[in-house]
Amino acid sequence: MKELAVLSKAMMQERKDILLSIMFGFIAGTAGVALFSASGYMISQTVFAPPLYTLIVLTSMVKLLGFVRAASRYGERLASHRATFSILSRLRTTFFARLIPVTPGILNKNRSGDLLARIVGDVESLQHYFLRVAYPPVMVVMVFLCTVIFTAVYSFWMACLLVAGMLITAFVVPGLVVSWQRKLNDQVRQHRATLSTEVTEVLYGFRDLKIYGQLAQREQMLEHASASLASEQQRSATQLLRGQSMHVMITYLVTWGVLVLGAVLIGKGELSGVFLAMLILAAQTVFEESAAMAVLPAYKQDSEYAAKRLAQTAPPRDEQHVRVAPVHPNQERIWEPCMYSERSAVEVEICNVSFQYEGEWRAALKEVSLHLAPGSKTAIVGPSGSGKSTILDLLLKLRTPTSGVLKLNNVSISEHHEESIWRNTHVVLQQSHFFRGTIRDNLLSDNQNLDEEREEDRLLAVLQAVQLQHLALEDFVYEKAENLSDGEKQRLAIARAMLRPGTLWLLDEPTSALDYVTEARVLKNLMAQAVNDTLLLICHRLTGLEQMHQIVVMDQGRVVETGTFDELMSQKGYFYEMKQIELQMLGDQGA
Template structure:
């Protein structure tokens, strides 16, 4: 079970020591203020009052200094903790990406990771720090107060126990439940809004913009209602703490008056004791949100640890007994949010240097199979091997260096063409590959806008191919590499690829070049219907033969 490490460094302990000292200084300052008020009422000489005033000012100066250093050390400790948590979280996520997207929507995961980590900043500043400091300060105050009046010390002890421990403890469960509801509602709202923004143009084109916008507003209203309910509870919680402090102050006032009348307490100390009590409760104000922040941070930790403890170990369906470059045996794969497997009982072998086409209708599992070969996901059942080793157990970084991959949607950066080729090479080499894909008219220093929106879709696809041509990998895995190209550029790209001696695996709907491939895998509904050479499949008169015959009839 992986757990995030919350470290308390020396800065945190220093901030607590300085915080306690600062609170005691504040108590001393207000106690002297109360004593000065009593003395002035009794006609104490002016020079004596001046000494008290100077002392109070000195206490105030010391209090200001302690507040500065307390904030310095506590915030530095928090930033250090957040830095360490982010690094640790990143290290935990690397082994499970992109498999983790089989179980979480990308928008949900992004919201969780960013928001949950940000919430963890409250652990030191608002969960541990306030109660520790106030409890230590209260304990010292009680010890000092007992020397003046044991009953006053008892009243302060009971009151602070109720305010600092009992009420937060009783409220934490409810606060946690409300925090969970708010977070779930927030995730639903963000996911809905994310889909709305990404599909804005599609929604307008199909006249569904207004309907989807209403759904987003509905999710927003639900989130706001949950948030209001949470704030309402926190207001009630705050009221209970204030009520507890007011009752305690009144009890202390009545106790002091009673003891003064009985001659047990010197009236000079009445104002001091009252000021200490009031100041102590004022210093406990940060406790008002401890229950909320405690519930919030616990939930955030739970959510993060739930993600990093996801297991995607490949179920071993047997050992590898094939000399082929790639071997799939009884392979099954299913996304966790789907009920039916995306791939079922897949078996094939790909030899080194073979040119392989994976064809089939949309939704047949072609892209998913290619993603498995790229090492992006682990299989649920069966065996998928590479060079006689299970693909899930090889060094991923080394494997990435050995393959050239092109997805259906590739990312382009705001910058020059040179920067978007994503590899360090000589200008002559870059110009050569651009010429190979018929992009010689693009200058290496030409600026591309966000996601290369200032060039056409076909130019973007050819730019992606140019990236791959600059690499020395000898295995190519391409998903619809000519989907956006005109006939001339399509022929150019396919001719260049199919004349290579490298291992080439292409997912395609295009039947035009199938005769040039060594091996064809025909898929439908997650299964391999047939596979073999073009000549063999046409001779068998199966699915591929029927499709080609049908297309010829249409022409």
């Protein structure tokens, strides 16, 4: 299936280890058959009191084959597992490279628990593809072929019996396992995804569930999901054990068949009795190599299903419906990262851009056109759902416009690599993520190139600029910054953005949780740093917008007004009404 193409590509990149594992596996398999065959022949020879040198040769051969088998098996395990872990590493890298450009859309379509199950569980499932799916058939064919040729030298009919046993263990037993497992595997996967979703929602929503008295109900749902998954996994394991038991039964049936057929051939004088024990042990040993075939279908189905889910989550670049154009020759000049060098500000142009979320009946943006001159300061205001944040997503190349063009310095945004844009833009989104660690760790999480001698002063200065001077750089931050207030989180996010390079600022409600006094101080320091840069601010509050070069008013995905603060107030339109409502609310609060 085409979803496994990336896995095949990763396997080709590890072909050296794969070939080594196949070579060592073949040597180990044939050495094992030869070891037990030689042991059986030696046991038979002792009955006839052979010369001493014959026993010495046979004993030495058995010891040598035992050493070769052990050493080869170690080499096979070393090479195969090294190849498997390298393949898994490449798969993770490839998957996350695909995931980043489509992350916003995925978060809207998938529940976080299911997405976590795909990112972790499905990627991990693919580690079995080489060892449990691709590798066993190769070993079975190679080792069986050599054993059959060896057996045919002594008896054609015994060779035919081994071929029949191989066909049954390689095709009939796996076919039965597939028929038993097909429905069960689907149920196990569904229950696993359900359990992951329930666990994630209970962990993330524990506080709200506790407050609203829904925790006990959620715990019951979680226990039910866990019990259902355990029950289905037990049924699935039982079916796999049944397949393995059938394989063992066929192995012994073939061994008994070799014994009976050997006795008949010895009676007819077509086989020497001294070879019977050798052929019996060879037949019993060779079927050890086909034991993995009994569970191969289950691993194959898991791998294909995991690859399919990953392809649905993060399809290849050519299937993501993202317009990818050649890199502009001036792109590196435009976005060359440099913290302290003087560079010209970025010009932003949005030309008749429309955007509609997948599955939505209405467009989020409708033929929006804006121009942000280099070094200008622009504010976008409007009610919730008017499309303000969507513009930032498009400028950050997190989404692709349905129609229209966005340009940075007169170059279409499709010609810029998204990582170059992210790396060289000061961004503060409504929801910022913080890592478990210190304040210093979170400030430097994306900014490791500060001069060590200036690092301390720079970090302390930026904390003071965002009114967080009461925090120390070594103060600990919990996961998701749960020990910080919403206002402190926003100011820490602003501080992190102020440490980044670039001349473009994209700010989405950066101070919505701050009081008016703190907000004014933070914005003053931010504007001082961005005085020569291009800045786009999305906000609901209308206080302090007098300093903006232009204010864009949006409603229902359209631009309804554009102008300076004084121009919009004099027009007494939508912005004027919003401002009057805000003044009235402030007056009521003061009263």
